[in-house]
Amino acid sequence: MWPASPASSTPPAATASPGPSRHDPGVPAPLPTVPPARRRPAMTTDWQLVSLDAAPRQPWRNGGGTTRELLAWPPGAPWTVRVSVADVTAPGPFSRFEGIERWFAVLEGAGVELRVGGGAQRLDPGTEALQFSGSAPVDCALVDGPTLDFNLMAAPGLARLRRVQGRWDFRVDGPALVAVYAHARPARLTLLETTLEVPPRHLLWRHRTWRAHGTLAGEGALWLEARTP
Structure with missing residues (x-):
């Protein structure tokens, strides 16, 4: 099981081709473009790009904030x-x-x-995401x-979340949802012999069966991987 986000919707009960091959040799080939995606997508194996700024805000019941949902998987369930x-x-x-399981x-x-259970953890834009159980009592205090905040919630044992500073090499195997979120700066993902740039304030994701090595480059980019049946 991998080591393991306030949100407002109800949990369960218990998403390019390479750039042009012909171009001026003195000018780098453009990176592939990915069309915008819906937050609740149809079943697809293509890369999907979701804009944070296009996502509607959902107010919290307690009035302490709002949530913008970027992705819920699987679709229609x-x-x-x-x-x-x-x-x-x-x-x-x-x-x-x-x-x-939750990440924040x-x-x-x-x-x-x-403050999760009996312990307290201070988090800022430079720290790693915190994982904790969704059943744990959690109290949030603002520093200033x-x-x-980025939030991931998943069924137990399925997911992991990592903040990347610089370059990270990884491997992914089997059926899985993979995603990259870039916020202040763009990120660059190379996977399946294709390189994609993730603009700031966007989530790039794809679901398929993988057998691949990849590289993610970016300052503060978030890598998400969730195994699926």
Whole structure:
């Protein structure tokens, strides 16, 4: 099991071709473009690109912030993987999600202090994402004003989340959802002999069966991998 996000929707019960081959040899070939995607997609094996700024805001029931959902998988069914970005504007407790693992990473702001169970953890845009059980009591304190935060929720044992600083080489095998989120700076993903650039404030994702090595380059980019049946 891999070592393992406030959000407002209900959890389950318990997404290029290479750039042109003909171009001026003095000018680099452009990177492939990926069409915008819907947050709740049809089943697809193509790369999908989702804009944070195009995602609608969903207010929290407790009034402490809003959530923008970027991806819920699988489509047309209770989700087992959910990716969102939250504006946290006030301190307070997180909702509990029984039977779910959660990750929380700060994107903007001075940071937060999360008290999970009996321990406290301070997070800011330079720290690794924090994983915790969705059933644990969590209280959030703001260090110095509102924050913008990345949230991942998944069924237990399926997912992992990593913040990349610089370059990271990886391998992915089997059926899985993979995704890259870039926020302040673009990220560059090379996988299956194709290189794709992820613009700031976008999530790039794809679901398929993999047998591949890849490289992710970026400052503060987030890599998400979730195994699927």
